[in-house]
Amino acid sequence: xxxxxxxxxxxxxxxxxxxxxxxxxxxxxxxxxxxxxxxxxxxxxxxxxxxxxxxxxxxxxxxxxxxxxxxxxxxxxxxxxxxxxxxxxxxxxxxxxxxxxxxxxxxxxxxxxxxxxxxxxxxxxxxxxxxxxxxxxxxxxxxxxxxxxxxxxxxxxxxxxxxxxxxxxxxxxxxxxxxxxxxxxxxxxxxxxxxxxxxxxxxxxxxxxxxxxxxxxxxxxxxxxxxxxxxxxxxxxxxxxxxxxxxxxxxxxxxxxxxxxxxxxxxxxxxxxxxxxxxxxxxxxxxxxxxxxxxxxxxxxxxxxxxxxxxxxxxxxxxxxxxxxxxxxx
Amino acid sequence: xxxxxxxxxxxxxxxxxxxxxxxxxxxxxxxxxxxxxxxxxxxxxxxxxxxxxxxxxxxxxxxxxxxxxxxxxxxxxxxxxxxxxxxxxxxxxxxxxxxxxxxxxxxxxxxxxxxxxxxxxxxxxxxxxxxxxxxxxxxxxxxxxxxxxxxxxxxxxxxxxxxxxxxxxxxxxxxxxxxxxxxxxxxxxxxxxxxxxxxxxxxxxxxxxxxxxxxxxxxxxxxxxxxxxxxxxxxxxxxxxxxxxxxxxxxxxxxxxxxxxxxxxxxxxxxxxxxxxxxxxxxxxxxxxxxxxxxxxxxxxxxxxxxxxxxxxxxxxxxxxxxxxxxxxx
Numbered sequence: 001x002x003x004x005x006x007x008x009x010x011x012x013x014x015x016x017x018x019x020x021x022x023x024x025x026x027x028x029x030x031x032x033x034x035x036x037x038x039x040x041x042x043x044x045x046x047x048x049x050x051x052x053x054x055x056x057x058x059x060x061x062x063x064x065x066x067x068x069x070x071x072x073x074x075x076x077x078x079x080x081x082x083x084x085x086x087x088x089x090x091x092x093x094x095x096x097x098x099x100x101x102x103x104x105x106x107x108x109x110x111x112x113x114x115x116x117x118x119x120x121x122x123x124x125x126x127x128x129x130x131x132x133x134x135x136x137x138x139x140x141x142x143x144x145x146x147x148x149x150x151x152x153x154x155x156x157x158x159x160x161x162x163x164x165x166x167x168x169x170x171x172x173x174x175x176x177x178x179x180x181x182x183x184x185x186x187x188x189x190x191x192x193x194x195x196x197x198x199x200x201x202x203x204x205x206x207x208x209x210x211x212x213x214x215x216x217x218x219x220x221x222x223x224x225x226x227x228x229x230x231x232x233x234x235x236x237x238x239x240x241x242x243x244x245x246x247x248x249x250x251x252x253x254x255x256x257x258x259x260x261x262x263x264x265x266x267x268x269x270x271x272x273x274x275x276x277x278x279x280x281x282x283x284x285x286x287x288x289x290x291x292x293x294x295x296x297x298x299x300x301x302x303x304x305x306x307x308x309x310x311x312x313x314x315x316x317x318x319x320x321x322x323x324x325x326x327x328x329x330x
Numbered sequence: 331x332x333x334x335x336x337x338x339x340x341x342x343x344x345x346x347x348x349x350x351x352x353x354x355x356x357x358x359x360x361x362x363x364x365x366x367x368x369x370x371x372x373x374x375x376x377x378x379x380x381x382x383x384x385x386x387x388x389x390x391x392x393x394x395x396x397x398x399x400x401x402x403x404x405x406x407x408x409x410x411x412x413x414x415x416x417x418x419x420x421x422x423x424x425x426x427x428x429x430x431x432x433x434x435x436x437x438x439x440x441x442x443x444x445x446x447x448x449x450x451x452x453x454x455x456x457x458x459x460x461x462x463x464x465x466x467x468x469x470x471x472x473x474x475x476x477x478x479x480x481x482x483x484x485x486x487x488x489x490x491x492x493x494x495x496x497x498x499x500x501x502x503x504x505x506x507x508x509x510x511x512x513x514x515x516x517x518x519x520x521x522x523x524x525x526x527x528x529x530x531x532x533x534x535x536x537x538x539x540x541x542x543x544x545x546x547x548x549x550x551x552x553x554x555x556x557x558x559x560x561x562x563x564x565x566x567x568x569x570x571x572x573x574x575x576x577x578x579x580x581x582x583x584x585x586x587x588x589x590x591x592x593x594x595x596x597x598x599x600x601x602x603x604x605x606x607x608x609x610x611x612x613x614x615x616x617x618x619x620x621x622x623x624x625x626x627x628x629x630x631x632x633x634x635x636x637x638x639x640x641x642x643x644x645x646x647x648x649x650x651x652x653x654x655x656x657x658x659x660x
Contacts, residue, residue, distance in 0.1 A: 144563040145534070145543060147479075153575045200530070202547050202554045204475070213475060215547060215556050217532050224532045226545050226556060233474040233572035236579045236592060242563035245483045249566045262566060 006031040009070030010043040020280035026288035033059040060086040073174035077102045089117045094183045096120040098174040098328035103312045119287045120308040122187045126283040129256040129272045144242040147226040148185030148253045151235035174326045176210040181229040184254040195310045201318035336361040339400030340373040350610035356618035363389040390416040403504035407432045419447045424513045426450040428504040428658035433642045450638040452517045456613040459586040459602045474572040477556040478515030478583045481565035504656045506540040511559040514584040525640045531648035
């Protein structure tokens with residue numbers, strides 16, 4: 001039986017997730033929550049869904065058993081808390097929570113609702129090409145360092161330059177370059193190499209105190225990882241993982257495209273597959289499996305949750321290092 | 331009249347410089363200094379030069395009026411000091427001196443020998459393609475950041491892995507990844523953007539305490555520059571300078587090859603020229619001009635010297651940040 005899906009947030013990523021969820025055959029969209037009824041109806045209509053809510057309590061009482069949340073980061077916490085309290089499974093877009101204090105409260109609540117599953121939607125680490133990277137890294141004799149880059153000029157940056165404060169570049173929404181773009185390469189690094197021993201963040205602040213660009217250094221026992229990201233420039237650098245003579249080059253670490261291994265002699269071996277049309281399909285299938293088979297997938301699930309928690313802690317540590325405080329931290 | 335050139339150091343870079351010097355028509359190799367007479371003779375023979383010295387004093391008294399020094403970094407100081415004392419012009423390979431204390435002593439000595447010119451051989455910033463970069467940077471509306479990479483597996487690293495301590499990876503010779511490779515991208519950054527306000531160095535130490543790899547962050551008023559370099563891995567990343575929507579990509583920041591400007595619409599404009607066969611020819615010509623026309627070139631010369639001094643200070647600051655001490659520092 002398909003999961004009865006509710007969604008919060010009505011932007012392009014929500015649409016992409018609903019399409020992936022339907023494609024998987026494991027979910028059926030049943031209810032839409034939006035602060036504005038018009039926006040909600042506009043989103044729901046192409047999916048032939050009538051249940052549109054502007055009241056969160058009514059939305060969670062509508063009979064859905066899983067919610068996908070893609071609202072601004074700062075409101076995830078309250079929305080996830082309410083979902084868990086209603087024993088509804090949660091798929092929340094990255095970054096899941098503003099800080100470790102919020103995460104700890106959520107984990108405590110999960111403890112009281114042991115049948116509820118919480119997933120942070122880090123789609124890229126679920127994609128087939130990411131498994132290819134993991135397998136190659138496991139085979140490399142030595143890891144000497146890595147550089148992961150995700151830096152693209154955003155149309156929202158035009159708004160910022162015009163004197164406005166778009167949500168994704170505002171601390172009020174627990175947003176900025178780190179939580180909006182940096183989270184992709186940082187998730188990838190922590191999935192591949194684990195929690196860093198130390199981390200440092202060099203942020204380029206916007207006039208509102210949010211970070212428009214940043215360089216994070218993740219330090220491991222015997223190598224360092226450089227993470228570069230920003231919303232106000234276009235980087236042409238690929239990402240790469242350094243071995244000794246060998247190198248693994250990743251054309252795009254967020255979309256996980258073009259994975260090429262250069263061996264000791266410098267010969268190129270293309271490892272990546274053609275990705276699925278919808279990059280969220282793999283995670284939609286995986287999350288459904290984990291909800292349906294909680295016992296068989298218990299270990300995998302705990303690993304995913306631990307990874308999500310580590311990413312949350314590292315993002316917070318990085319902000320602390322750069323002195324970037326969110327209102328949600330207080 | 332051509333300059334009477336003496337050389338110290340008998341490796342490939344010295345040969346390349348002598349060839350460039352001869353090609354310029356401004357220098358004639360007259361004398362070779364080497365610790366071992368055999369090595370010196372072997373170097374001198376193809377150039378039909380008989381004057382080979384193992385005694386520095388005799389070498390400097392041989393009638394040369396300019397010396398090119400490519401010995402290990404740690405001995406530059408004494409060799410340059412002696413040259414200046416003999417009123418001989420100096421072209422010294424980067425990195426010129428181990429620390430600012432050495433540099434200050436040299437500048438004091440230069441004060442007493444006002445006709446002597448001292449050049450640090452940073453060939454890449456003299457090349458035509460570097461001027462192309464400077465011109466493009468001057469035209470870009472905004473600089474939002476930059477990443478310069480110079481990381482190549484060195485055959486010396488095989489020696490290191492075999493349990494030895496090659497000179498270029500030894501603090502005894504004021505060497506390591508920073509002073510051997512990092513100096514190229516750092517020179518480029520300081521030439522383009524000036525002295526950084528702050529700098530940080532994340533070094534991967536070798537077992538002998540030298541740096542085998544490193545990430546330096548140079549912080550400017552409103553942007554940061556990432557510098558990556560290492561002798562134990564092969565990076566496949568190009569270098570780049572970020573604008574807003576536009577980006578300047580440099581295929582190789584040390585050889586200054588493949589300079590491409592991507593405009594606001596993402597269209598590529600190839601800016602680089604085919605480089606000269608010998609990358610040291612341009613600097614050889616420039617230094618000869620500065621020695622021959624000291625009055626006309628006084629301002630240019632002081633700028634070059636100031637740049638060299640700034641690079642020396644930044645390299646030292648970076649080492650301090652990472653806790654890397656050279657015996658020459660004591």
